[in-house]
Amino acid sequence: MTTPPSSAPFRFPVAARYAGMESSPLKDIFALAAREDVVSFAGGIPDPELFAxxxxxxxxxxxxxxxxxxxxxxxxxxxxxxxxxxxxxxxxxxxxxxxxxxxxxxxxxxxxxxxxxxxxxxxxxxxxxxxxxxxxxxxxxxxxxxxxxxxxxxxxxxxxxxxxxxxxxxxxxxxxxxxxxxxxxxxxxxxxxxxxxxxxxxxxxxxxxxxxxxxxxxxxxxxxxxxxxxxxxxxxxxxxxxxxxxxxxxxxxxxxxxxxxxxxxxxxxxxxxxxxxxxxxxxxxxxxxxVDLDAHVARVSAVYRERRDAMSAAIAPVLPDGAHVTRPEGGMFLWAALGEGYDAQEMLADAVEAGVAYLPGWSFYADHADRSTMRLSFVTHSPAVIEDAVARLGEVIAAHRA
The missing domain is CATH 3.40.640.10 (Type I PLP-dependent aspartate aminotransferase-like (Major domain))
Incomplete structure (x- = not known):
């Protein structure tokens, strides 16, 4: 006797190592970066105007x-x-x-x-x-x-x-x-x-x-x-x-x-x-x-430095007392730990509603995650855009202040 087909939608069996990985922080990064209504600091997305x-x-x-x-x-x-x-x-x-x-x-x-x-x-x-x-x-x-x-x-x-x-x-x-x-x-x-x-x-x-x-x-x-x-x-x-x-x-x-x-x-x-x-x-x-790759990298790095400076200057006054923020000497990322009482994952929805995104820091920990942390990439946007978006982010942080 033939078993009648199930009314439930078919699902492929998934390997245990991928269980619960229907999404990932990397996928979410690129989704946020693609939104035109959001200034995204979530991904290390180079400014295409700098490509050779x-x-x-x-x-x-x-x-x-x-x-x-x-x-x-x-x-x-x-x-x-x-x-x-x-x-x-x-x-x-x-x-x-x-x-x-x-x-x-x-x-x-x-x-x-x-x-x-x-x-x-x-x-x-x-x-x-x-x-x-x-x-x-x-x-x-x-x-x-x-x-x-x-x-x-x-x-x-x-x-x-x-x-x-x-x-x-x-x-x-x-x-x-x-x-x-x-x-x-x-x-x-x-x-x-x-x-x-x-x-x-x-x-x-x-x-x-x-x-x-x-x-x-x-x-x-x-x-x-x-x-x-x-x-x-x-x-x-x-x-x-x-x-x-x-x-x-x-x-x-x-x-x-x-x-x-x-x-x-x-x-x-x-x-x-x-x-x-x-x-x-x-x-x-x-x-x-x-091609002189070193000369190209030097030009890009000069732009990135200006944007690092803009983000560092803008974020310092909006962070709560006791917060810690890095000031990198190169690369693409700045890291902020807001401190006790803050959850960057919970804040993200309000930040996106305000038109700015970052990547919550918990996803970068193998264990014992600090949920008050966030990663912000400064390489994609101009200093003016960075300053405006960080100001909006500051309002979100202030609204979540314990």
Whole structure:
């Protein structure tokens, strides 16, 4: 006898690792950014007026006219040689690197997923900064890892807390963003980097170092990655991306590593996406060969600095007594902790109603979230727009004051 069809709508069974993930903070970021009636500080969305459109167009034209048959064909999982050579040249400014040590990814976000696929088993512990990049938490969590947040201060992760967490939790790896961190904008000074490296070497724990923002300096100073410190190159997978420097729409980044793990990363990459877009890889390689990326980044950073200054000046007087706010020396984000009695998630609906959005900070914590926190990106809008929107945000904060 045939069972009559159910009147309930059909639902595909979903893997347990994605249960409850029908939405995500990243999806919500882009939804808010698309609303014309809201000034969004929620996402790190570059101002399209700052894109090097003419140079990128010329590079695509050259690739398609000179290498069209190859550009539109399958490629290799490791990445196209021209791009790996250009990436190696950039990384070698701080850490001697050759093309064989580079693996190309579709942005550093895919790099995180490749690392998780290659290194993590269900139940493994990953130590992360508290707070940390929310999409890294997602990438590790869907592979069954358990994230443990390590205490931080204004100089980044605290070495003593990191050593204690390693001793207690026996992690598979440590994930850090030392320069212009997302979400806080903090940067580890050299002494802190050296102390962290000493802990990792003494405890024999590998480092996943994410550095998508390091070139976006407002002072002209730059910081070599932890991977460049003595003894750290072999135990670090370093992730870089062109998304924040050239264009987020061109999903090209790379990983730098040493030894047998390079083969494992290539196998994991092949299983996930076979290869990154060949035409985009060749375009980026041509761009790095023929365009002065450093000059472009310097122009963009000067604009970002002006917008950082506007947001810092506007937000200081509207924060409650006892609040703490960062003043980053580069990157894209400012982090505010309003303090006891405030819940940034509960405030968000009122803020959006007032025409301004931010990202509540709880989503950046692996555990023990501070719900009074918020991340604000200053890179998308002009100083005048920032000042007006932050003033409206201040009215919302005042209305929620305990």
């Amino acid at each position: 459109l003419e140079e990128v167009t010329a590079c695509y034209d050259w690739v398609l006219s000179q290498q069209g048959d190859r550009a539109l064909q399958y490629g290799v999982s490791e990445g196209e040689l021209e791009l790996r050579e250009q990436a190696a040249r950039r990384v070698s400014r701080d850490l001697p690197t050759d093309a064989s040590q580079i693996r190309v990814t579709s942005g550093s976000q895919e790099g995180l997923f490749v690392v998780a696929q290659a290194l993590l088993e269900p139940g493994d512990v990953v130590l992360v900064e508290s707070p940390t990049y929310l999409a890294a938490v997602q990438a590790f969590a869907v592979h069954g890892a358990r994230m443990i947040g390590v205490d931080t201060d204004d100089d980044g992760v605290i070495p003593e807390a990191l050593e204690e967490a390693i001793r207690t939790h026996h992690p598979r790896m440590v994930y850090l963003i030392p320069t212009f961190q997302n979400p806080t904008g903090r940067t580890m000074p050299l002494e802190r980097r050296q102390a962290v490296a000493e802990v990792l070497q003494r405890t024999d724990v590998p480092l996943i170092e994410d550095d998508p923002y390091g070139a976006l300096s407002f002072t002209g100073s730059t910081w070599a990655p932890i991977a460049a410190l003595p003894g750290m190159g072999e135990r670090t997978i370093l992730l870089n991306s062109m998304s924040k420097l050239m264009s987020p729409g061109v999903r090209i980044g790379w990983m730098r590593a040493e030894g047998p793990v390079l083969d494992t990363l290539a196998v994991a990459k092949a299983a996930i996406s076979m290869q990154s877009s060949v035409v985009d890889q060749l375009m980026v390689a041509r761009y790095l060969e023929t």
